[in-house]
Amino acid sequence: MPENEAFFSDQTEQSATKAHIVSSYFTAWSRVIKKWDCRMAYIDLFCGPGRYDDNKPSAPIQIIQSTLSDPVLIEKMMFLFNDRDAANIESLRQEITSLDTGKKLSRVKYYTETIDIDTHSRLVIPRNVPVLSFVDPFGYKGLTRDLINKLIANSGSDCIFFFNYNRINMALSSNTKFDDHLAGIFGTERTSLLKAQLAPLSPTQREPVVIDALIDALLEDKSNYVLPFKFYSTEMLRTSHFIVFVTKNPVACKIMKQIMYTNSAKDNDGVATFSFEDSRNFAGSFSQLSLFDGPIKELERAMISKYQGQTVTVQELCDEVDCDFTNQFVSKNVTDVLKRMELEGKIAVVAGRKIKVRGGVPTMPKKATILFK
Numbered sequence: 001m002p003e004n005e006a007f008f009s010d011q012t013e014q015s016a017t018k019a020h021i022v023s024s025y026f027t028a029w030s031r032v033i034k035k036w037d038c039r040m041a042y043i044d045l046f047c048g049p050g051r052y053d054d055n056k057p058s059a060p061i062q063i064i065q066s067t068l069s070d071p072v073l074i075e076k077m078m079f080l081f082n083d084r085d086a087a088n089i090e091s092l093r094q095e096i097t098s099l100d101t102g103k104k105l106s107r108v109k110y111y112t113e114t115i116d117i118d119t120h121s122r123l124v125i126p127r128n129v130p131v132l133s134f135v136d137p138f139g140y141k142g143l144t145r146d147l148i149n150k151l152i153a154n155s156g157s158d159c160i161f162f163f164n165y166n167r168i169n170m171a172l173s174s175n176t177k178f179d180d181h182l183a184g185i186f187g188t189e190r191t192s193l194l195k196a197q198l199a200p201l202s203p204t205q206r207e208p209v210v211i212d213a214l215i216d217a218l219l220e221d222k223s224n225y226v227l228p229f230k231f232y233s234t235e236m237l238r239t240s241h242f243i244v245f246v247t248k249n250p251v252a253c254k255i256m257k258q259i260m261y262t263n264s265a266k267d268n269d270g271v272a273t274f275s276f277e278d279s280r281n282f283a284g285s286f287s288q289l290s291l292f293d294g295p296i297k298e299l300e301r302a303m304i305s306k307y308q309g310q311t312v313t314v315q316e317l318c319d320e321v322d323c324d325f326t327n328q329f330v331s332k333n334v335t336d337v338l339k340r341m342e343l344e345g346k347i348a349v350v351a352g353r354k355i356k357v358r359g360g361v362p363t364m365p366k367k368a369t370i371l372f373k
């Protein structure tokens, strides 16, 4: 079956979650950016037809719907939709026209360009326009670091892209056939180094090495923050792809980390794996009982080692983890750990809290000041 036909038949749980993460981020991003004195844009370079065969809406449709429900966004938003398949673009155009019955959206542009290795040099983004972009190819063709960096260059701009781990991992095992595409993502030197590093490794050992190389490549621009979120294959329990969020803004990182946390599988202590566990692969699986010695214990150790003998507010501790993309914790994990540590006498709340227990549950407000004993 051709790639397009297979992909756009019934929407998988994985595709639904991907679209949900993108549209949830659009809602959060647009809420902040619409207060700025400027236009704002959504750029979708591999947009697809808008709906799956079962009529479920994809990310572009969800984003158009949320724009149409907000008069400020109707006024400010510009849209660029691209797909090299003209039939997909025509279908999306019709979908959008049928939603925008009052013809309120005046800045929607459609293109049928083929995105390739040098698209970044042809893409023109007006200065001072914050952009949320979605780069969602089937494979790796057209996905380049230069493109991502261009898409996030303007202030207030963030990019979400699809990283086809399965295919990229295969390309990394090949001779030199795909090296130009791989170099577009990882850089030339990193690609040869990565291939040499991967050669002796088992399939499970390869995955963190590939993802670390991707993060390293994106962090060559030191102001970037990078958050990957993993999906498993629909057919079997094996990694299929990641969606990766890239931004220069710590607050944007914090917002997306929270959205990914909400959509992620979690252990018994509420620590996220930053992956989506679909019902086919994970039906009937149960999480292991934890006696508080899982990853969350690392969070306790890290806080003790940094703050022993010092005072700090809960808000500061929460901001530290929320804006840190190198760990899997979010503010809820911090407040959970602090509550347990208080019960164990390892910390004391010395200010900023009026009620210690509400409805039988200990409280840990963001304003509270903690003394690490």
Ligand SMILES: C[S@@+](CC[C@H](N)C(=O)[O-])C[C@H]1O[C@@H](n2cnc3c(N)ncnc32)[C@H](O)[C@@H]1O
Pocket: 004, 007, 019, 045, 046, 047, 048, 049, 050, 058, 059, 060, 082, 083, 084, 085, 088, 113, 114, 115, 116, 136, 137, 138, 141, 142
């Ligand atoms: C994974 S699908 C995108 C799905 C879409 N984001 C959604 O949520 O429904 C990839 C799309 O990219 C288009 N495409 C594939 N290669 C392309 C290229 N090099 N340039 C532009 N579009 C391409 C395909 O026609 C297909 O519609």
